[in-house]
Amino acid sequence: MFNKIISSISITVLVFAMLSGHSHAQKKPQNPLVKPRDFSSFPDFGYMVSVADYEEMYSDHPVFKLKTNYPRKLPKRSSLPKALKIDFVKDWEKYMDSVKQYCFAGNIPEWNPHKNKQRNWYHIPWLHPSSPTFPPNGGTEGFHGLIKEAPVGSYQLHHTQTNNYQIYAITLINEYAGYTMGKMWKDKNNPDPGATDHRYGGGFPEGTIFCKLLFADVQPDDNSVPYLENPIQWQGYITESWNSPTRAVRYLRLLQMDIMVRDKRADKWMGWVLGTYAYNGKLNKRHCKDKEKDTKCRFKNLVPLGLQWGDDPDVTDNIINAYPYTKTKTNPKLKQTVINPSPDLPPQHLGWGMRLNGPADLNTSSCMSCHTASQFPAITPLVPPDATIANGFAPPPNGGNAAWMKYFINIPAATSSDPRAFSTDFSLQVAMSLQNFADAKTKNDEGYWAVEFGTGRKPVSRAQQD
Template sequence: MKTQALSLLGTTRLLSRSDGPVFAISDAYSTAVPDTDLPWLKFNPFDPTLSPDEKLRQASGYMWAIMAYIQEGNINSGKVSTDWTLCNNPVRKWFHIPFQTYEPLNGREFVHGLTREAPVTMELKSDGGSRQLKTTMWATAFYNPAAAQSLSTVWTASGKPVIPKKNFHFNEGSVIGKPLFTTATSNEYPYLTNLPVWRANINAPDFCVCTPSSGQQCTFSEQTEQCPRTVSNVSLLQFDIAVRDQRSPIGWAYGTFVADGQRKSKEPNPWNRISPLGLMWGNDTPPMGTAAINFPANPRQTGFKDGVIFWNVADMMNLQTGGGHLGCNGRLNGPADNAKSSCLSCHQTASVPDADNKSPAIIYQFGNFNNNNGQCLAKPTALDLKIDRTYFKNFQCSTPFIGPTNIVPVPDYLSGRPKWISLDFSLQLSISLTQWQEWQLAQQHPGMSPRSPGSSFLPGLGAKPAF
C-alpha cells in the first residue's frame, strides 16, 4: 500500500485531527482475489417476463444487495469521517483508481481522496417561489476485487500504465461504488438532513473557474491562485453503483441511490439514509425518426423496457428542489447529473485517449462542435435525431463507441486504428490515462500550459466522470 501524491496545491491551512483522515490510495490490484459469493444474483430485474410491480421489487432487492456488499467492512469504523478507509477493510480488499491528482482545479483532495466533478445549479423551491443555487459535486469511487483484477492489466505494480491496444473488459462480477458529495447544505436541500457530512479540501462551492492571463488555458499556478482550496463540509447527495452482470442485455447494470434523510431519519445506519432512484441496463433507444425526448411515450405510466425508475423518490426530491429531474425523458440520471443524458449514455463513451489526448464527448454538447445541435432536444433537426440514435444506442460492454464521424470523430491512434478503444464504460479509467498522457507531455515540454480536462473531447467538465 502506498500513499499517492495528492493535490495539496491551494491548501490554506493544515488539516486538524478533527477534520478526518489523510487519504491513502489502495492500488495493489494484482493481489485482488475475486469473490465467489455474489449476493445480488438472488435477484433478476432483467427478466423480460416480469410484471411492472415485480420488476420494481427485483430492482430494489438487487440494488440493496449490492449496497450491502459495498458497505461490508467499509463502514461502522466508529465515525462517519473514518468510514470508507479502504485499506482498513477486514472483509475484502477494495481499490481506487490512480492518477486522479494531476491538476489543481479537479484533482484528488487529501482528506478522503475526492475529485471535483460537475457544477450543479439547483432550483430551490419555497413559499411558492424559487431561486437557483450554484453548487459543486465531489466524489470518489471504489472497485471490488473482480474489477481490480481487471485494472491490474492496465495499472501495473510499476506505477506506469500498459495502455490498452484493444478493447478492455472488466471481469464478470465487477462492482463499482461511487458516493457523490455536494457543497449544498441541509438548509438548502432538506433531504440532506441526517446524511453523512465529510470534511474535504475543496475550492469554491459555486464551481470556481480559472481565467488565463494569456493563451487558452490557465497554468497550474493560475489555477491554484484563482481557485484556492480550504477544508470545508460536503454532504452525501448521491451514491451510484455499477455491476458487470452477464444477465443484463448489455453486460452492465447502473443504479443510483439519492439522499432521503428526512423520511429515513430513524434508520440507524447513516449511509442507508438513502433511497433507490432507479436502475438501468439499456438506453431505450428511440426508433428512427423519433426524438429521445419523446421516447418512450409517457414513461411514468408505461415504464422503460431497459430499466426502472422509483418515481416516488424523484417526486420527494422535486417537492423542495429540482433534484428529481432524472435524465432525458425520465431515463436514469441523478441530481448530480445532466438532464439531457443518462448514466449509460455517458459511460458507454469511455475510451482510451488518442495521440492528441482526446476521447469521445460524454455528451454531444460538450464536444466543441461549434453548432447548435445536440442530444435530447425538444425541436430536433435531422442531425439531432442521428445524435439521439448514437448517444442513446445500446452499446454492448467492451465494444467501441461508434457513430457518424460528424457525431463521433475518428480517433488519431498511432496504430492507425479507426475505431475508439473501449474501456468498458469506465470513464474514471479513461481520465487516469488522459492525465497520465498529459503528465508525460508536460515532462517533455516543461513550459507548456496544461490542457483542461474539459477541453476538446476529453471527459471531465460538466458531467460525472468518476467511475
C-alpha cells in the same frame, strides 16, 4: 457520473496520426503512454492544506491514502456478489438493496478500504492531477480523496434551490475490478490501456462492482435542498466554486450513490447494470430512531432511485423533467430503465426521455449514454450536441434525431464507440486516469503521499523527481 470530458488535443492528434492510413478496425491503437518519469508508487492526492496547517488545525481529520495492491489472480467464482443471483429486471429493488449492502459492508461510515475487514476494495490511480481541460481546477483533495466531477445549476436539485453547487466524488472498486486494474497498471510506468478493451483480451470480469459516493458542497447554513437535512457531512479541501482556482476547507453533503455492476445476464443489452440512490434526510427519524446523529446509520437514508441495463435506442421521445420540477415524471415506453415509484424518493429530474440519471447529472443525457463514451483518448464527446443549450429548462432542440440517437445505442461491454480509441469499459474515471498519465509526459504533476502528513514523517520524493 460526469457532465463533460475533453481529451488532451496533443494526445488525440498523436493517436490520429499513428492510425492514419490504416483501414482495419481491429488494428490496435498506438499506445501513447510512454515513460515520462520513474514513479515507484502512485501519489495519493493532488491538493491539500500545508503540513503545518494540517498539524495545527486539522490533525483530527483523515488523510487520504490510495489503495492499489490489486490482486494478481482473478478472484474465485465463489466470491461473486450475491446480487448476481437476483433478477435485476423483475426484482430490481432486491438487486439494488443487495448491491448497496455489498458496497456498505466494512466501508461505512469512513469509506476507507484500508479499514475494511470483510472484503478487499481498491481505488483508481492517477486521478490526483488537475486536467488541463475538464474539470477546471480538478484533481483529488487530501482528506477523503474526493475528485471534482460536475457543476450543479439552479433548480437542478429542488424547486426552491437557487444556489449553484459543485459535485465531488470518491469511487471504490471491488476485487474483480481490481484484478483488471492490476493488469492495466502492472508496470506503473507503462500502463496497458488494452486491459479494458475486448479487442485485446481486455474488459472487466463478471462480478465487477464500482461504488461511488457523490457529494454537493451545500454548506451547513444552506437549507435550500430540504431532503439534504440530517446530512452525511464531510469536509474537503475543495475549490470555492466551480470555476475558482482557490481551494479551501469546506463542507460537503452526501447527495447520491452510483453503482456499476458487470453482469453477464445483461450481455444482450450492454453487459452492465447501472444504478443510482438518492439521499433523503427526511427519513432519518424512521431509519435511525434513538441514534439519529449516527453517521453510519444515516447511510440508510440512501433511497433507490432506479436501475438501467440498456438505453432504449428505439424510444426517441424528446421530453425531460424541465427545471424547476416538483414531481418525478416517468416514461412508460422505456423497457430498459426502471424508476422507483416510492414516495420515499425525493422528486427527481431523471435523464433525457426520463431515462435513469441522478440528481447530480444532466436531464438531457442518461447514465448509460455517458458511460458508453468511456474511452482513451476521449474522441467521442460525453454528451450529444446541444445537450446543455437550454441548461435543463427545456428539451434539447434536436433531441431524438438521428445524430442525437447515436448517443443512446446499446454498446457492448469493453467496446469503444470509436475504434480509434481504447475502450475503458464504461469507466470514465479509468479514462481520466489514463489521460492524466499521458498528460504527465509533457508537464510535471506534483502529487503528495499520505505519509507526509503523519507524525514522524520521513522525506518522500514528489512526482516530478526521479
